[in-house]
Amino acid sequence: AQSVSQHNHHVILSEAASLELGCNYSYGGTVNLFWYVQYPGQHLQLLLKYFSGDPLVKGIKGFEAEFIKSKFSFNLRKPSVQWSDTAEYFCAVSTGGFKTIFGAGTRLFVKA
Amino acid sequence: NAGVTQTPKFRVLKTGQSMTLLCAQDMNHEYMYWYRQDPGMGLRLIHYSVGEGTTAKGEVPDGYNVSRLKKQNFLLGLESAAPSQTSVYFCASRDPRGPGELFFGEGSRLTVL
Numbered sequence: 001a002q003s004v005s006q007h008n009h010h011v012i013l014s015e016a017a018s019l020e021l022g023c024n025y026s027y028g029g030t031v032n033l034f035w036y037v038q039y040p041g042q043h044l045q046l047l048l049k050y051f052s053g054d055p056l057v058k059g060i061k062g063f064e065a066e067f068i069k070s071k072f073s074f075n076l077r078k079p080s081v082q083w084s085d086t087a088e089y090f091c092a093v094s095t096g097g098f099k100t101i102f103g104a105g106t107r108l109f110v111k112a
Numbered sequence: 113n114a115g116v117t118q119t120p121k122f123r124v125l126k127t128g129q130s131m132t133l134l135c136a137q138d139m140n141h142e143y144m145y146w147y148r149q150d151p152g153m154g155l156r157l158i159h160y161s162v163g164e165g166t167t168a169k170g171e172v173p174d175g176y177n178v179s180r181l182k183k184q185n186f187l188l189g190l191e192s193a194a195p196s197q198t199s200v201y202f203c204a205s206r207d208p209r210g211p212g213e214l215f216f217g218e219g220s221r222l223t224v225l
Contacts, residue, residue: 009152032212043202043216044155051211090154094212098143098162099170104154 002027004093006103013081014111021076021106023091032094033074035065038105039087047089050074061085083112114138118203118217125193125224133188133220135203143206144186145170145214146178148199155202161186162208193224 007022025031035047048059055067065076074091091103116137125131135144142163147155147170157170161180175197177189186205190197200221204214 004154006154034213036214043218044204044214045216046213049211049213092214096212098160098168099157100145100206100212100214101157102147102155104152 002093002095002101004091004101004103006091006106008106009104010107012109012111015083016080019078019081019108021089023074023076023103024072025074025093026072027093027095030096032096033067034092034094035059035063035076036090036092037087038090044090081110083110086110116203116205116215116217118220120220121218122221125222127194127224129193130189130191131193133201135186135188135217136184137205137215138184139205139207139215140183141205141215142208144180145204145206146186146188147202147204148172149202150199158188195224198222198224
């Protein structure tokens with residue numbers, strides 16, 4: 001069965017620190033990859049997506065992610081986090097069918 | 113721009129009671145989904161629909177029923193609520209022609225006592 005693993009469940013950083021959140025998936029075929037963000041009390045919204053082309057994709061608010069096919073990974077990065085980045089981040093995979101599978105989420109807390 | 117709208121936003125039920133969550137989208141999307149979100153478990157798919165009049169089971173369908181009588185609406189029903197169904201429920205929709213981006217509603221927090 002397809003699955004998505006997020007390596008860290010909780011991350012605490014100080015402002016200006018660099019961020020990398022790991023995501024690995026298990027599926028051997030073509031995938032579309034997503035990172036969604038959920039700010040406190042809000043619904044999920046798309047941060048960035050990859051479906052073809054350049055494996056380094058840039059999203060909103062300075063986030064980027066790199067698709068490494070050989071490692072089945074799609075890690076999220078940001079060079080310098082801000083207090084407003086405090087949120088829960090979800091990696092998700094769509095295999096071209098009907099379903100999107102989500103990871104368990106990573107809660108990021110950024111100290112001001 | 114309403115996007116995806118869920119009602120109600122909050123509800124408290126007693127064990128055994130029934131209720132229906134309504135999801136409405138105005139983007140003319142074919143696909144619609146119901147997820148539940150629980151701490152440490154991410155989002156788990158309950159049921160989904162790929163078009164008007166069709167529904168299918170997701171990962172955790174037990175205890176829930178759904179209906180898609182109109183393209184823009186997707187209803188999630190709990191016939192006999194249980195405490196294990198205490199959760200936050202999210203509806204989402206998707207255009208099947210795109211790469212799979214989901215558009216989410218604001219969530220419905222359900223507590224079953």
